[in-house]
Amino acid sequence: MIRCQDFVGWLTAAGVDFYAGVPDSLLKPVCFYLDDHAGDKHVVAANEGGAVALACGYHLATGKLPLVYLQNSGQGNTINPLLSLADRDVYSIPLLLLIGWRGEPGGKDEPQHVKQGKVTVGLLEAMDIPHRVLAAEHDAARRCVEELLTIAATENRPVALLVCKGTFEPYQPKDQKTAGDFEMTREQAVEAVVEALDETDAIVSTTGMISRELYEYRDRQGQGHQREFLTVGSMGHASQIAMGIALARPDRQVFCLDGDGAMLMHMGAAAIVGAAGVTNFKHVLFNNGVHDSVGGMASAGLKVSFTQIVKACGYTEAWHIERRVDLAEKVAQLRSARGPAMLEIMVQTGARADLGRPRTSPIENKTAFMEFLSQ
Ligand SMILES: Cc1ncc(C[n+]2csc(CCOP(=O)(O)OP(=O)(O)O)c2C)c(N)n1
Numbered sequence: 074m075i076r077c078q079d080f081v082g083w084l085t086a087a088g089v090d091f092y093a094g095v096p097d098s099l100l101k102p103v104c105f106y107l108d109d110h111a112g113d114k115h116v117v118a119a120n121e122g123g124a125v126a127l128a129c130g131y132h133l134a135t136g137k138l139p140l141v142y143l144q145n146s147g148q149g150n151t152i153n154p155l156l157s158l159a160d161r162d163v164y165s166i167p168l169l170l171l172i173g174w175r176g177e178p179g180g181k182d183e184p185q186h187v188k189q190g191k192v193t194v195g196l197l198e199a200m201d202i203p204h205r206v207l208a209a210e211h212d213a214a215r216r217c218v219e220e221l222l223t224i225a226a227t228e229n230r231p232v233a234l235l236v237c238k239g240t241f242e243p244y245q246p247k248d249q250k251t252a253g254d255f256e257m258t259r260e261q262a263v264e265a266v267v268e269a270l271d272e273t274d275a276i277v278s279t280t281g282m283i284s285r286e287l288y289e290y291r292d293r294q295g296q297g298h299q300r301e302f303l304t305v306g307s308m309g310h311a312s313q314i315a316m317g318i319a320l321a322r323p324d325r326q327v328f329c330l331d332g333d334g335a336m337l338m339h340m341g342a343a344a345i346v347g348a349a350g351v352t353n354f355k356h357v358l359f360n361n362g363v364h365d366s367v368g369g370m371a372s373a374g375l376k377v378s379f380t381q382i383v384k385a386c387g388y389t390e391a392w393h394i395e396r397r398v399d400l401a402e403k404v405a406q407l408r409s410a411r412g413p414a415m416l417e418i419m420v421q422t423g424a425r426a427d428l429g430r431p432r433t434s435p436i437e438n439k440t441a442f443m444e445f446l447s448q
Contacts, residue, residue, distance in 0.1 A: 074242040075207070075214050077106035083215050084140060087222045089169065090114055091131040093124040094142030095338075099173030099236055101368035102244035103142065108370065109247045117370060120309065120338045121147030125154040125231075128168045138225055142171040144367070145193045145235075146186070146306060155200055159231050167225040170202070170233040177237055184435050185280075185306030197233050204233040209240045253375055257397050259359050259420040260286045260428075263330065265397070266357055266418075267291075269404040270328065275446060276301035277315040278330040280308040281366025282424050283359055287330065288431045299441035303431060309338030312356060316346050319354040322446060326408060328355045333374030334364040340382070346413045347387025355407050356383070356415040361422045369422050383415045390414040 080103065093116045096104045107115040118124035121143040128139035143151065151170070159166040176182045176190020197204045203224050208214045217234065225232040257265075263286045267276070278284040284303040291298050302318075304311040315329035336343070336358060346354055362375035380391035390410045392403050400418070407416045431438070 074209055075211060075240060076242050077102050077244045079211065080214070080218070080241070081106060081110065083218045084169075084222075087138070087219065087226075089138055089140050089222070091128065091135075091137065091139040092116070092142065093118050093127040093131075093139065094171070095121050095124060095144070095147050096364045096367045096370040097142070097144030097173035097175075098367040099144070099175065099238055100142050100171065100241070101370075102241040103171070104368065104370045105246040106244050117364075117372060119340065119373075121150035122152075122154050125151050125159060125168070129154065129158055129164070129166050132166050132168065138167045138169065138222065140169045140171055142173075144173045145175055145189050146308065148172065148189065148193060148196055152196070152200070155202070155231055160200075161228070161230045165229040166231070167229050168231050169222060169225055170231060171207075172233055172235050174206075174235045174237055180238070183305065183430065189306075193235065202231050202233050204235060207234045207236050207240055209237070253362055253419060253421075255361075255395055255419045255421050257400075257418065257420050258423070259283065259361060259365070260290075260424065261397070262359055262400065262418045262420050263287055264290050265400045266328075266330070266404050266416075269401055270408065271326065272300075274300070274326045274328060274408075275315075275318055275322070275442075276328045276330060277311045277318065278303055279311040279332050279335040280304050280306060281332060281335075282428060283330050283332055285428055285430055286424070289429055297441070298431075298433060298438060299445040302442045303435075303438055305431070305435060309335045310342075311335065312342045312346060313339075315356075316342075316349070316351055316354055318446065319351045320349070323353055325446070326353050326355060328357055331356060331358045332366075333358065333360040333362060333379070334372040336379065337372055337374065337377075343383050343386045343388070347383060350387060350413065352412050354413040355410075356388070356413065357404075357407070358415060358417040359420050360417055361420045363422050365422050365424065379417050380415060383413075388413045388415055391417070393417045393419070395419040
């Protein structure tokens with residue numbers, strides 16, 4: 074395994090001093106290390122395409138070679154700026170992509186990672202991006218990094234390092250940046266919201282632990298999983314899925330259970346929901362100020378006012394609550410409001426250590442959900 078300190082040391086020696094990305098569980102030690110050591114030269118971006126653009130901007134201003142980190146789920150978000158901005162046929166900008174390789178062929182992973190894992194290398198090849206798998210052994214890893222950085226710098230082009238599970242040694246962050254000191258856990262809030270809904274209400278839940286907590290809640294209640302669509306991949310798109318459903322079924326209340334990291338990832342969606350005035354669209358945002366599902370790296374969630382943003386986008390109502398006693402009443406108000414409307418619930422970071430994962434397949438989930446919607 075490689076120590077983050079060594080890895081970042083090799084980068085620093087080659088002149089890399091700017092880092093942007095979206096957190097990933099395989100890259101957790103590096104993300105936290107950068108947070109502790111890179112100061113304002115480390116930006117957690119809204120999405121991976123934004124991270125590439127930030128890196129390009131840094132290069133334009135300094136001539137230096139920046140690093141962009143991401144989970145391979147975000148590879149799609151990078152494709153446009155990689156091909157139409159950084160590519161040698163356009164502005165020819167050198168940068169190093171550090172990609173956590175979920176769904177690596179031969180290993181076992183969640184369904185949303187399987188296809189992406191298979192095509193990760195093929196996509197890099199199609200984009201003509203030189204790449205290596207980062208070796209887990211110190212000297213070999215240093216050579217990988219140095220070789221790629223030399224290619225990037227001499228040929229002025231993006232290059233990529235693929236990171237397999239267990240490549241980096243765990244890193245203990247200096248201070249556990251628990252974002253806020255809130256009363257409710259996310260799981261308690263998810264349960265209380267879902268409990269207060271009607272049997273005909275449809276739910277679209279976001280990527281990560283919110284969906285996992287919802288799934289377990291239904292299991293415990295013996296209620297089946299037909300009432301919710303779990304957005305297991307496609308981070309940031311839950312609200313547009315919910316809007317599509319809400320437009321097609323104006324007779325049903327449609328609830329999007331979102332996370333702050335996911336909402337920030339494609340925040341333009343709020344403008345589209347608000348401008349369209351989708352009255353049966355109800356947005357519940359569980360804001361813990363971090364990307365909890367991949368390890369708890371900070372998002373900008375506590376630094377922006379989601380309620381003001383969505384109101385400015387045309388939502389009719391937007392409430393913000395922190396206390397458990399306010400929850401039931403506000404969910405009832407949200408349910409009866411003429412939307413689009415939002416309830417933002419501030420929650421603690423972290424989850425139960427024994428939180429499970431859906432055992433039904435995505436296609437089973439889709440089939441049951443479509444059947445539920447057709448009734
Ligand atoms: C495009 C994309 N980038 C990154 C990821 C990895 N990922 C999965 S969940 C998650 C964090 C979600 O954070 P948030 O929406 O705030 O919810 P929380 O986990 O804090 O409840 C990330 C970064 C992904 N699945 N897809």
